[in-house]
Every structure is written in structure tokens, then in C-alpha cells.
Amino acid sequence: MQDPKSDRMLRETDRGSRGCNGWRRGRWAVACLMALGVPAILSGHPDAPKSPATELPPVNPPKRYEIKPTVPSTDRHTPGKVFLERADRLWTDDSRDSIAYQILVGNVQFRKDDMFMYCDSAHFYDQEGSFDAFGNVRMEQGDTLFVYADELNYNNPEEMAVFYGNGVEEVRLINKEVQLTTDVFNYDLGQDLGYYTNGGTLADTANVLTSVYGEYSPATKDAQFRLDVVLKDKGERDFTLTTEELLYNTDNHIARIVKPSVIVTDSATVYSSNGMYNTEADTTRLYDRSLIKTRRGNTLTGDTLFYDQTTGFGEAWGNMILTDSARQSALEGGYGCYFEKEDSSFATIRARLLEYSRKDTLYLHGDTIRTYVQRSDSDSTHIMTAYPRVRFWRVDLQGLCDSLSVVERDSLMYMHRHPIVWSGERQVFGNVIQVHFNDSTVDWAKLPEFGFVAEHIGDEFYNQLTGREMLAQFVDGSLSQLDVSGNVENIMLPQENDSTYNKIISSTSSYLTAHFNDSTLQKLTMWPDVDGTVTPLYLAKKSIYYLPQFKWYEALRPKDKDDIFNVPPEMEALLKEPDPGVRRRRVN
Structure with missing residues (x-):
């Protein structure tokens, strides 16, 4: 190794009190300049040039002796002891006011237990075991831990080592497949913990982390980062995690989120504080x-989330909300x-679907709600299903059934087993109800097997209409036309000019067409053969007030968006009954 140069010695003096032993350097620079035979620049040195104008009295320099380094035979595992293992040259100072240290030059080696430290030159404070090391500094522990630096200040009583780069090359800590780089690295040997405070990088086989502050424990492989933390993948996966504080383990490559964080991948963006x-499996538990x-x-979102970025699968527990x-x-x-790739979802435990494409939101509940894509060789379509005990509510529309499905391709909603729909004072029920949508607005509704429409007009009086098949058409969401075919039966209480009701009309036919204006009946036509009676209200018996299939299910009707979760006993009992069409055939 080459001896330190004079400019290096002066530079070390200027660095002052930066390290744990830096305050000792002022005297050391002078001592080294003279000991190494550098031309004297201090007045009073015997070899200094004399000024022609002034002759200063001579100053006797301190006496220094170059001695042969010796290696003590003491047990190298003596607790707290630092040993000088070797050096090419060593100087000591016997002046009364000198600081008690030795100047070591060339292939310097220290040892503490199983830790070895190497450098070009050093100050060794033998009594306390501390030292300052300069040039090609290297610290080794076994074959797993290495630290490389330009300078090292080691305070043995505190077991604290501070490593410095030289402005061009940074300090490097290598622990097997982990590498940490920074300008200044503090290593607490007692706790086996290293840290930096002015920016650094930690890289392992999977990821690279940068931050303003960072800690790393070679023993546990745990790391902690704070301020402007960025975690990135080193391989082909594309993700970036940014936060202000992060815990990380270089063995299992798991990052622990403890502050608001954002993870950006090619499949999703994750926001979490806990x-x-x-990073190896590309999964998160939040x-x-x-x-x-x-x-x-x-x-x-949810109280607890699991997400697999590779498969696009997300799972949520507690107040789960999935928006589309x-x-x-x-x-x-x-x-x-x-399941993002399959564009499918599942919800249970007070499951509820919100559809807000219109001004008023539709709230729908079923014990289980699923959405999925049905694929065939020629086509595919998105389907939503809810079952059992389905209930829904919107300001202008309420309903229930045992199961419900919506087929996106056909814009059709199917209600199965005891479907009932309310709108205002009008109630519709049947065996199956099919509803067609046009831009989220009802276009037409069909009851293909059996249908019954009832309208409450006051007290115990209801307009009623039933038939084997019904088709209702809507304009801007309002009923415009109703067509009924097969076994048509009708009970109507026409309103008089004075808005009173004084007669009941009962009629039967094969077909019926009714025209409405803003959902109000304007014209009704029945054909080809019509049988019927007109009975003054004051002569009518209650037996002719209702058709055989009439039933008013007001007690089952959802009252608001939260009432859809309350399944009344009457609804439970209804869903256990045969379909209305079956009941009708039994009656006939």
C-alpha cells in the first residue's frame, strides 16, 4: 500500500469532527506530515526554510518513534476488545500533550471477535479500542457480510462504526444477495443494525428500494425505510410502491405497509395505509x-382485502364495495x-346491487349476487344473477321474487318464482316477468305464462286484469299500451265525471288492448266475444269485488333502500307456495 499523501492528510484534518473520533485529527495531520518526511510547512520545524527578513527562534518538535508492529497473543474473542492484527509501519508519540493514539500505515488490519477491518492507514486509540481508518476500507464478517468505504470511524465503547464514501464511490454493504449503498453509513455492531440518514438504496434479488432514511439488520434481514420511499421490481414484473414509511424483509421480499401507500402495477393501482x-408472489393483503x-x-374496497395482481383476483371481507x-x-x-380477467364478481352477507345509470338509484338485494360472462363459440354476454329472496327498491319502482337475472346482450331482466312489481298504486305479479331495457329505461315488460295487474283506487276497491299472457309497452318509463291474450278477465270501477265510483264492470274475452296516457287509462278494447256485467256499487256484493286470483301483497313491499334486507314472514311463506300459474290451473 502507498503512504498517505500530504494533501490527503490536510483534507482529513479539514473534515473536523464528522466521525466518532474526528476531533482527534488536527494533531494527527501534523504528526503524519513530519513522520512521512513531507517537506515541512510549519514554522519552527528544523527543515523549514528560513525567512530572510525575520529569524524565528527554533521550536523543538515532539519526539516520535517508528516501532515494529507486534501482534498480541491475547484471546481474540475477549469481549469488547479490538486487536491490531497487522500494519506495515506504526508511529507513536511520547509528547505530554499528544492524544494517545498510534499512526498505522500500510495493509492495516483490525479484529473484533469474528469481525475483521482493513484499510490503508489508521489512527488506533489502543486504550479504548477505537480507531479511524482511511483508504480502501473494508469490513468483513465471515463470508456473508462485507462493507466497503473510503473512511471508517469506529467508536469501540459504543460499538458504533460510521463509514464514508469519497464523493465518487458510495459506501457499499453486501450481505449475501443484498446490497446497500449510501454516502454515509452508520453501523451499530452491538445491535447488528445499520442505517443511513441522507439517502440510500437497498437492492436484493427481487427489488430495489430507495429512501432518505433507511435501516437494515443483516441478522434478521429486516429493513425500515422513511421519507420518499420507492420500491421497484428488478425483473420483468412492472410495479412501483411509493410511501413515506415502509418495512421490508430481504429474505421473503414482503413489504409491510404502515403509512398511506400507492402500488401501481400493470393490472391495478392499490391504495392502502395498512x-x-x-412482491415475489405479487399479492397483497390489506x-x-x-x-x-x-x-x-x-x-x-373493504375492511380487509386480498388481491393477486397476476390473476387479477380480488377478495374482500367486511363492508365490501365493488364499483363497475x-x-x-x-x-x-x-x-x-x-375476477378482473373474467369480468365476474360475487357478493353475499347482506349483498346489495346499486344501479345508478338513471337519476334515481335502484337498490337490489339477494342472499347471493353474482356477475359473470357467459361465452359461446359465436358470442359472449355479461349476466347478473341474484337469489334467493330477491327484493329491490327505487323511488318509482319496487319488487321481489325468488331469483332474478339480467342478460346484458339482450337488455333483458328475468324475474322467476312469484315475481311481484309495484309502481305507485299498481301491482303486477305472475309466474315469470321479463323486462326489456333501452338505455337503462324500461322499454317493455312481458308476463309470458300468467299475469295479474291490480290497481288500488280507494278503500277496498281495485281495478283488476288477468290473462294467460301480458305485454306492457312503455314510453319514457310510462305505461303506454297493455296487450292481454288468452282467458282475459277484467274487473273495473270506472271513474265518473265527478271523480266518484258508482258501478263495477266485470268482463271476459279472449283478447284485450288498453291504451294509456302518462300511465292513465284512455281506451280499452276487448274482442272477439265479450261477456260481462255492470253492477251498481250499492247493489254489488263483495263476492264480485275480486277476481279469483286476486291478492294484494302490500305487506311484502319494500319501503326504502334498507328495507330490502328485511324479508317479512309473508314473503317467506309466499315463496314456498306453487307458482301462480299452477294455482290458476287448479282453480279452473
Whole structure:
């Protein structure tokens, strides 16, 4: 090794008190300049040039002796002891006011237990075991831990080592497949913990992390980062995690989220303040109402979330909400999951679907709600199903049934087993109800097997209409025409000019067509053969007030968006009965 140069010695003096032993350097620079035979620049040195104008009295320099380094035979595992293992040259100072240290030059080696430290030159404070090391500094522990630096200040009583780069090359810590780089690295040997405070980078086989502050424990492989933390993948996976504080383990490559964080991948963006991110498996487990936004624009949130970025599978527990931006809907539940690649979802435990494409939101509940894509060789379509005990509510529309499905391709909604729909004072029920939508607005509704329409007009009086098949057509959401075919039966109380009712009309036919204006009956036509009676109201017996299939299900009707979760006993009993069409055939 080459001896230190004079400019290096002066530079070290200027660095002052930066290290744990830096305050000792002022005297050391002078001592080294003279000991190494550098031309004297201090007045009073015997070899200094004399000024022609002034002759200063001579100053006797301190006496220094170059001695042969010796290696003590003491047990190298003596607790707290630092040993000088070797050096090419060593100087000592016997002046009364000198600081008690030795100047070591060339192939310097120290040892503490199983830790070895190497450098070009050093100050060794033998009594306390501290030292300052300069040039090609290297610290080794076994074959697993290495630290490389330009300078090292080691305070043995505190077991604190501070490593410095030289402005061009940074300090490097290598622990097997982990590498940490920074300008200044503090290493607490007692706690086996290293840290930096002015920016650094930690890289392992999977990821690269940068931050202003960072800690790393070689023993546990745990790391902690604070301020402007960025975690990136080193391989082909594309993700970036940004936060202000992060815990990380270089063995299992799991990041622990403890502050508001954002994870951006090629499949989704994750927002969380509490959770675990397994960067190797590309999965996250999140808490405290975290949020996942997929590339489709859908969002998934819940009290607890699990998300697999590779498969696009998300799972949520506790107040789950899955939004579908394209369909302007949201799915809620106590538990739910989402398959982004398959564009499918599932919800249960107070499951509720919100459809808000119109001014008024539709709220729909079923014990289980699913959405999925049905594919065939020639086509595919998105389907939503809800079952059993389905109930829905909107300001202008309420309903229930045992199961419900919506087929996106056909814009059709199917209500099965005891479907009932209310709108204002009008109630419709049947065996099956099919509803067609045009831009989220009802276009037509069909009851293909059996249908019954009842309208409450006051007290115990109801207009009623039934038949084997019904087709209702709507304009701007209002009923415009109703066509009934097969076994048509009708009971009507026409309103007089003074808005009173004084007669009941009962009639039967094969076909019926009714025209409406703003859902108000304007004209009714029955054909080809019509049988009927007109009975003054004051002569009418209650036996002719109702058709055989009449039933008014007001007690089952949802009252608001939260009442859809309350399934009354009457609804439970109804769903156990045979379909209305079956009851009708028994009556006939």
C-alpha cells in the first residue's frame, strides 16, 4: 500500500469532527506530515526554510518513534476488545500533550471477535479500542457480510462504526444477495443494525428500494425505510410502491405497509395505509378500508382485502364495495370477490346491487349476487344473477321474487318464482316477468305464462286484469299500451265525471288492448266475444269485488333502500307456495 499523501492528510484534518473520533485529527495531520518526511510547512520545524527578513527562534518538535508492529497473543474473542492484527509501519508519540493514539500505515488490519477491518492507514486509540481508518476500507464478517468505504470511524465503547464514501464511490454493504449503498453509513455492531440518514438504496434479488432514511439488520434481514420511499421490481414484473414509511424483509421480499401507500402495477393501482405486499408472489393483503382500482376502472374496497395482481383476483371481507364504472353500478356485501380477467364478481352477507345509470338509484338485494360472462363459440354476454329472496327498491319502482337475472346482450331482466312489481298504486305479479331495457329505461315488460295487474283506487276497491299472457309497452318509463291474450278477465270501477265510483264492470274475452296516457287509462278494447256485467256499487256484493286470483301483497313491499334486507314472514311463506300459474290451473 502507498503512504498517505500530504494533501490527503490536510483534507482529513479539514473534515473536523464528522466521525466518532474526528476531533482527534488536527494533531494527527501534523504528526503524519513530519513522520512521512513531507517537506515541512510549519514554522519552527528544523527543515523549514528560513525567512530572510525575520529569524524565528527554533521550536523543538515532539519526539516520535517508528516501532515494529507486534501482534498480541491475547484471546481474540475477549469481549469488547479490538486487536491490531497487522500494519506495515506504526508511529507513536511520547509528547505530554499528544492524544494517545498510534499512526498505522500500510495493509492495516483490525479484529473484533469474528469481525475483521482493513484499510490503508489508521489512527488506533489502543486504550479504548477505537480507531479511524482511511483508504480502501473494508469490513468483513465471515463470508456473508462485507462493507466497503473510503473512511471508517469506529467508536469501540459504543460499538458504533460510521463509514464514508469519497464523493465518487458510495459506501457499499453486501450481505449475501443484498446490497446497500449510501454516502454515509452508520453501523451499530452491538445491535447488528445499520442505517443511513441522507439517502440510500437497498437492492436484493427481487427489488430495489430507495429512501432518505433507511435501516437494515443483516441478522434478521429486516429493513425500515422513511421519507420518499420507492420500491421497484428488478425483473420483468412492472410495479412501483411509493410511501413515506415502509418495512421490508430481504429474505421473503414482503413489504409491510404502515403509512398511506400507492402500488401501481400493470393490472391495478392499490391504495392502502395498512397491509402486506408479497412482491415475489405479487399479492397483497390489506386492511383499514384499502382500495384497489383495476385497469377497467372498477374499484374494490373493504375492511380487509386480498388481491393477486397476476390473476387479477380480488377478495374482500367486511363492508365490501365493488364499483363497475362502465355499467354504472356497485356491488356491496359482507363478503365478496372479483375476477378482473373474467369480468365476474360475487357478493353475499347482506349483498346489495346499486344501479345508478338513471337519476334515481335502484337498490337490489339477494342472499347471493353474482356477475359473470357467459361465452359461446359465436358470442359472449355479461349476466347478473341474484337469489334467493330477491327484493329491490327505487323511488318509482319496487319488487321481489325468488331469483332474478339480467342478460346484458339482450337488455333483458328475468324475474322467476312469484315475481311481484309495484309502481305507485299498481301491482303486477305472475309466474315469470321479463323486462326489456333501452338505455337503462324500461322499454317493455312481458308476463309470458300468467299475469295479474291490480290497481288500488280507494278503500277496498281495485281495478283488476288477468290473462294467460301480458305485454306492457312503455314510453319514457310510462305505461303506454297493455296487450292481454288468452282467458282475459277484467274487473273495473270506472271513474265518473265527478271523480266518484258508482258501478263495477266485470268482463271476459279472449283478447284485450288498453291504451294509456302518462300511465292513465284512455281506451280499452276487448274482442272477439265479450261477456260481462255492470253492477251498481250499492247493489254489488263483495263476492264480485275480486277476481279469483286476486291478492294484494302490500305487506311484502319494500319501503326504502334498507328495507330490502328485511324479508317479512309473508314473503317467506309466499315463496314456498306453487307458482301462480299452477294455482290458476287448479282453480279452473
